[in-house]
Amino acid sequence: MTEAKFKTVPLVSPVTFEGREITELRITKPKVKDLKRMNTALDGVTDPLDQGIVLAATLTGLPVDAIEELDADDFTTISEVIADFFPQAKGRGSGVPS
Numbered sequence: 152m153t154e155a156k157f158k159t160v161p162l163v164s165p166v167t168f169e170g171r172e173i174t175e176l177r178i179t180k181p182k183v184k185d186l187k188r189m190n191t192a193l194d195g196v197t198d199p200l201d202q203g204i205v206l207a208a209t210l211t212g213l214p215v216d217a218i219e220e221l222d223a224d225d226f227t228t229i230s231e232v233i234a235d236f237f238p239q240a241k242g243r244g245s246g247v248p249s
Contacts, residue, residue, distance in 0.1 A: 160229050166220040177211065181209075
């Protein structure tokens with residue numbers, strides 16, 4: 152079975168950003184180059200919410216300002232979709248081996 156390279160998520164509360172209505176987000180499964188770009192963008196960002204916003208922006212191709220306009224429920228949904236791209240990371244907690 153082939154794994155999807157992206158997932159499309161309809162927004163419960165569409166937003167308008169720079170004159171364009173956004174009704175759904177296409178979230179791309181990250182490649183190593185995306186992870187590198189996120190790592191660079193996250194340099195010095197310690198707040199987990201801000202990290203999630205940068206991650207969502209990177210994987211949707213939208214600017215951070217557009218992601219910040221999302222309804223909290225929609226942001227939670229896309230965060231869960233993004234987490235599903237990293238199944239091995241679920242439930243690891245601190246990331247420190249036991």
